[in-house]
Each structure stands twice: as structure tokens, then as C-alpha cells.
Amino acid sequence: MQIVGVTTQHEVFVASKTHKFRMNEIFVIEDEQLNEPKGEVVETFSYNRYIPMGFDKGLVDSQVLKTLEQIGYDIGADDIHLAKVRLFEEATQPLQTGAHVRHPAFDEIAPLLVKSTPQAGMIVGEIKATDFIAKTVPSHLQGLFHIQDTEDVRLQQGVPFIFDIRAMQQYPHIGVFGGSGSGKSFGLRVMLEELMKLRIPTLVFDPHFEMNFEATADGVGDVPSYQDHYTVVQIGRDVGVDFSALSTRDVERLLSAAGSLTESMINVIQSIHKRRDSYQSFSDRVANVAEALELGKQKIDAMVHDGGMSREDIQRYGTFKKLLDQFGSLPLASIKGIQWRANRLHHAGLFQQNIRAIEQGIHGGQLVVVQGAVWLLQVFSSYVIGALYGKRRAYKDAKLQQQQGEFFPPFVIVTDEAHNFAPKGYDSPAKSVLKEIAQEGRKYGAFLILATQRPTLLDETITAQLNSKFVFRTVRGTDIQTIKEETDLTNEEGKRLPYLRSGDVFVSSAIMGRTMAVRIRLAHSTSPHTLNPFDELLQMNNQGDDDVLSAIEPFLPLAEMSLMNYLTDINKGAKKSWDIQTWKKELERLCEKGKLKKQKTPFATLYDRS
Incomplete structure (x- = not known):
């Protein structure tokens, strides 16, 4: 593997006759003047004599082809593999064309790949294209997890990616x-x-x-x-939520989540809510203010002065009168809106x-x-x-x-x-x-x-x-x-x-x-939603068939004319409430699936075990 073409301080092209390059593969460039810089593959390309030449754009240009010929590649006959390699650190000068390239040992690039230990960090997965240096990886970094590749599960082969969670104190x-x-x-x-x-x-x-x-x-x-x-x-x-621990601002936030609040509704909350209110005391106060506004001042005054009421009613209408004096300027529609939002959260169990x-x-x-x-x-x-x-x-x-x-x-x-x-x-x-x-x-x-x-x-x-x-697979252009x-x-x-x-x-x-x-890496646990929904549908259909077959089993062979006699017992066993026609269709369907067999006699049509 050698450097070919025009080089820069941060990118080079590498060619090989035998090695097919992989994305993110890491290499050491043997340029001693620059202290053997390291880089990774960001683009790959392979071609042979069956592919028409004439490349003048993209990865392979005339300069690359010219260099390949000068260092002994037969452009017309050889399979040639090329890679664009981006350096991890910008070099002080362009790299030497023709310099040899090799895979590194783990010790040479350990600081670039591993920032923490398996005991102190989060073992998230395997760094791709690092299996070439697996032999030099220390034993304490090997065999830590399994990887799912296509349909197969394999043991870790490359360098583990260990996220240094302690560094989140600086980079949160x-x-x-x-x-x-x-x-x-x-x-x-x-x-x-x-x-x-x-x-x-x-x-x-x-x-x-x-x-x-x-x-x-x-x-x-x-x-x-x-x-x-x-x-x-x-x-x-x-x-x-412990409602009694909420401030008025907290109540506003919670109720706005159940439905957006108008300025008038915010004013209602600020007026009615009191510090250390329980949900019951707050909701009762809102309900009483709404009822007082609906009754109106004239009707409440008339009821208070009516001598035919019980002591409880007198007390109740007296409370309405005080609330009306205190909150009579608040709009009824806004109070009703607050009442609806509070009830919605309460019925969801939020305040219990x-x-x-x-x-x-x-x-x-x-x-x-x-x-x-x-x-x-x-x-x-x-x-x-x-x-x-x-x-x-x-x-x-x-x-x-x-x-x-x-x-x-x-x-x-x-x-x-x-x-x-x-x-x-x-x-x-x-x-x-x-x-x-x-x-x-x-x-x-x-x-x-x-x-x-x-x-x-x-x-x-x-x-x-x-x-x-x-960043996992993302398709939408705006998100990318x-x-x-x-x-x-x-x-x-x-x-x-x-x-x-x-x-x-x-x-x-x-x-x-x-x-x-x-x-x-392969997770140690699995989600409860891993069952394919179509497998779930098939599973439920098969279970339904088994339930129906179990219900009619005692009555087999079953004559079509006998369905009426056994209908109640069959429905009870199958936990259904089907009529005769529905059962006939179900028996026909089970015969089509091969789970029952149908036999016609001069006297009746019989359904029996297949």
C-alpha cells in the first residue's frame, strides 16, 4: 500500500493491488519527517481492465493515474484499489508521494480510540474497521460483548467503543x-x-x-x-403530583399542558389559587365560583333572604355571596375552561x-x-x-x-x-x-x-x-x-x-x-415490542382456531343438522355468541385450512377430525 497522486496536509490517496479498502479503516503513513501521521479512510474506489478509463473527476484523476503508472501499476491489467485517507491531525507540510502505508498496532492509536476503561465507562459497541488491529488489543479490552451481524451473532472482533461518561462534566x-x-x-x-x-x-x-x-x-x-x-x-x-406543594406558577404550567391558556384563564388561576391548596380545595373553589356566577347576584341575594331554607342551604348561599363579592369580575367562560383542564388532569390520576x-x-x-x-x-x-x-x-x-x-x-x-x-x-x-x-x-x-x-x-x-x-440512519434532507x-x-x-x-x-x-x-453492541435485554406484528396476527389466528377446535372436539363427527342442538354448548366452550350461519362458515374455513375434513353422505354433511 502506497500514497499516490497529489497530497495535501490533511488528505492523501492510497493505492493497493491486493487490499480492498474499507470505510473508516485506520492507517499509519510511514513518513518519518512528519512523525508517521495517522488517518482513516473516508472514501473508497476499485476498478479493473473491464471498466472503461477516462476518469478525470472525482476520486481518480489524471494525477493519480500517472503516479500509479510511475510506481509500477499496470493500469490496463491490474485490479487497483484506491482510498482517500483523511489525517487525524493536519500535517505541517504535504506528505511524501510513494510513502508506504500500513495498519497500526493498537498501542500506536490507543489514545485516539479508547478514553476510558470498561469498568468506568459505557461500553456502547465496536469501532468499525478495527478488526485489523484486534491481535494487538490488550486482553482486558477483548470479549466484552456480542455484535449482531445480519442474522448471525458474533463475539467482539475489533476495538470496543467506550464512552467516557466522566468527561460529561466538561462536555455535557x-x-x-x-x-x-x-x-x-x-x-x-x-x-x-x-x-x-x-x-x-x-x-x-x-x-x-x-x-x-x-x-x-x-x-x-x-x-x-x-x-x-x-x-x-x-x-x-x-x-x-402533590398539588399542595405547587406554586401558582406551577399550577399555570400544569393546566396549560392540558390545554393552552388565555390571558383571562391565567388571571383566574392567579386570583383563585391559594398557597398550600389541595386539589380538592382548589377544584371546589373553582366550581363554587362558577356556580355563583351562573346563579347571579340577584338570585343569590333572594335565596339568602328567603326564610324557608335549611341551615346548610343558608350557609351554602352565603358562601356563594362571598365568592361573588370576591371573584364576581372574573369571566365565567375562563373559569369553566380552568375547571375542565383541572378535571382532565385529575381523571388521568395526576394528583392522586x-x-x-x-x-x-x-x-x-x-x-x-x-x-x-x-x-x-x-x-x-x-x-x-x-x-x-x-x-x-x-x-x-x-x-x-x-x-x-x-x-x-x-x-x-x-x-x-x-x-x-x-x-x-x-x-x-x-x-x-x-x-x-x-x-x-x-x-x-x-x-x-x-x-x-x-x-x-x-x-x-x-x-x-x-x-x-x-447519529443513526437518517433520511430526511432537513434533518441531515x-x-x-x-x-x-x-x-x-x-x-x-x-x-x-x-x-x-x-x-x-x-x-x-x-x-x-x-x-x-447486542443489548443484554430485549424490548417487549420485539414480536413482529404480522407474526402476532398469525399467532392470534392460530390460537383462535385452536379454541374453536377445542370447543367442537366433544361433538365430532358433527352433522350440519345437529349444530342447532349443540349451539349453546359449543358457543360456551369457544366463548363466542355466534349463530348457525356463522358457525357453518367457520367450519368451512377450518376445512379449507385442513384442520377439519368435510364428508357428504346421503343423509347429512359431516365435519370430522382431519
Whole structure:
């Protein structure tokens, strides 16, 4: 392998007769004057005598062809393999044409590839095209995980990609971008497993009900159990909002998530809400004000002065009169709007619990998965993130002022569909607190891992603060453009984004100092949604057939004319409520599938076991 063609301080062309170059392959260029610079393949090309010559553009130009001939290549007969190699560090002068090129030993490029140990970092996957140096990789970096290649599962062959999570203190926050089916959710699952391994407190918002780590993946051998490392809670069932702890501003935020608020509605909340209000006292006050306004001052005065009422009614109408005096200027429509929004959140179970279970999990170093509908997660996340971040910030501020504060651990916030929580162009309940953490969180030990299919729709302030970005297959041009603006992906890498295999990812990280191509390792656990929906349909159809066959089994052989006699018993056994005609169609269908056989006699049509 030799350098050919015109060279620059940052790019060279390498040629070989025997070696077929691979993308992201790493080479050492034996130019001693420049201290043997290193680089990786960013573009490859191969041609032979069957391909017409006349290349004057692109990778192979006349200068490259001329150099190939000068160093002994037979352009007309040889198979020639070429690669464009980009140097990791810009050279002080152009490299020597004709210099030999070789694969490095691991020790020569270890600082470029590995920034942490397997025990202290997140083992995310395998750096692509590093199997050439596998023999020189130290034993403590070998055999750490399995990789899924096409249909086969294999043991790690190259250098492991270990994300140095401790460096997030300097380069905080991670973005995970990729379209549907790109492996984005799978990559996120691997990251969560690694966070659990490191016992880092993590809060996960799971709108798809898939972040469960109980089921073990196939083909990975003996894997660690995460049973005691995570807890799953659902909004309304296990966790919720302690309404009495909310400020008036918090109430505004929560109710705006149930439906946008007008200025008039905000004025209603500010007027009616009182400090330390429970949900019941607040909702009762809103309902009473609405009823008082509907009755009107004249009717209430008349009822108060009516002597025929019970003591309870007198007290009730007296309360209406006081509320009318106090809140009579508020518009009824706005009060009704607040009442509807509060009822919607209450019926979703938001105000029936507190966040104690989440706080206990974070204190215990667990990964806490919060599940719920997307709109409900948006509401709840604004409250719970604000509460936890406030506790962590209060502890750090007290420590800086040399005061005694209650310890609250640093933690990581993870969410899928992040563009729903912090959208670009308009406000959402959790957007302000996520922006604050994106900008200031590293000082207090709060970090973000945000995954989304649409990085273009994510708030730009937050996107700019994501110092590490995991970019999976992305097809939309606007998203690719956003990714290229926010990372150091080259034009060649940008062109490859729509064609990446599921599970392949470009990692653009300030921690590594460059973009790396990585194959995500096989997760130890599996999502509950891994069953193909068409297999599920087939499975349910077969189960339905089995249920029907089991119900008619005692009556076989079954004459068509006898269906009426046994209809009640058959329906009971099959848990159906079908009529005679429906059962006849079902028996015919089972005969077509070969699960029953049909026999016609002079006296009747019989259905029997096949």
C-alpha cells in the first residue's frame, strides 16, 4: 500500500493491488519527517481492465493515474484499489508521494480510540474497521460483548467503543438521532444498561412503554441481571403530583399542558389559587365560583333572604355571596375552561400520588422509568424534573456557601421523542426546565440524553448544548442538514446517513475530538415490542382456531343438522355468541385450512377430525 497522486496536509490517496479498502479503516503513513501521521479512510474506489478509463473527476484523476503508472501499476491489467485517507491531525507540510502505508498496532492509536476503561465507562459497541488491529488489543479490552451481524451473532472482533461518561462534566449532554428502524431505540437501551451497570441515578421518560429490562436477549450468553437496578412507575398508579406543594406558577404550567391558556384563564388561576391548596380545595373553589356566577347576584341575594331554607342551604348561599363579592369580575367562560383542564388532569390520576418513589430510586442509584401517555408525560416531566433539579441545585449551592444541605445525588435525564418535550418554535411544559439544565446543568451534576427521530424539530438552544451526538440512519434532507450543522460530519459521511445499516451509528463527540463509526453492541435485554406484528396476527389466528377446535372436539363427527342442538354448548366452550350461519362458515374455513375434513353422505354433511 502506497500514497499516490497529489497530497495535501490533511488528505492523501492510497493505492493497493491486493487490499480492498474499507470505510473508516485506520492507517499509519510511514513518513518519518512528519512523525508517521495517522488517518482513516473516508472514501473508497476499485476498478479493473473491464471498466472503461477516462476518469478525470472525482476520486481518480489524471494525477493519480500517472503516479500509479510511475510506481509500477499496470493500469490496463491490474485490479487497483484506491482510498482517500483523511489525517487525524493536519500535517505541517504535504506528505511524501510513494510513502508506504500500513495498519497500526493498537498501542500506536490507543489514545485516539479508547478514553476510558470498561469498568468506568459505557461500553456502547465496536469501532468499525478495527478488526485489523484486534491481535494487538490488550486482553482486558477483548470479549466484552456480542455484535449482531445480519442474522448471525458474533463475539467482539475489533476495538470496543467506550464512552467516557466522566468527561460529561466538561462536555455535557448526549443527543441520539435516527429515523424509524435505524436502531435508535436499541442504542438507547444499550446506554441505559450501561448507566445501570455504573449505578448512575437516571430518570427515564418512556412514552412507548418499552423500557423494561426483564426479558433477556437471545444469543448473548451469560448476561448481568438488571432486576435490582431499575424500577418502573406509571403516572396515576405509582407516582403523581402533590398539588399542595405547587406554586401558582406551577399550577399555570400544569393546566396549560392540558390545554393552552388565555390571558383571562391565567388571571383566574392567579386570583383563585391559594398557597398550600389541595386539589380538592382548589377544584371546589373553582366550581363554587362558577356556580355563583351562573346563579347571579340577584338570585343569590333572594335565596339568602328567603326564610324557608335549611341551615346548610343558608350557609351554602352565603358562601356563594362571598365568592361573588370576591371573584364576581372574573369571566365565567375562563373559569369553566380552568375547571375542565383541572378535571382532565385529575381523571388521568395526576394528583392522586406523589414523587416519593422516584426520589427513593434516584437516591438508591437506580434507573427510574416513568411511563404514561405522551401528553401526560409532558405535564408530569415539567414538575418532576423541576423538583429533582431544584433539590440537587439547593444542595450544591448550600455546599458552596459552606452550609449544611440535604444530599441529593447527581442524575441523568433520558427521554425518547424529545422534540415533544422541548419543541422548536413554541412552548411546552418541560421546555424551560430542560433548557435551563442544558445550559447550566453540568455545574450541578444534572445531564441530558435526548433521543428523537426529528432533530430539526428539537429546540435549537438545547441541540447546540448536546456535546456528544449519536447519529443513526437518517433520511430526511432537513434533518441531515441540521445534523451536519451541529456535528463535524463530513460531506461523505452525510451522504452515507440514509444508507446506514440498522445499529450502525456515527458518534460525533467533543470527548473523542472526532467523528467515529460504531456498531452498537447486542443489548443484554430485549424490548417487549420485539414480536413482529404480522407474526402476532398469525399467532392470534392460530390460537383462535385452536379454541374453536377445542370447543367442537366433544361433538365430532358433527352433522350440519345437529349444530342447532349443540349451539349453546359449543358457543360456551369457544366463548363466542355466534349463530348457525356463522358457525357453518367457520367450519368451512377450518376445512379449507385442513384442520377439519368435510364428508357428504346421503343423509347429512359431516365435519370430522382431519
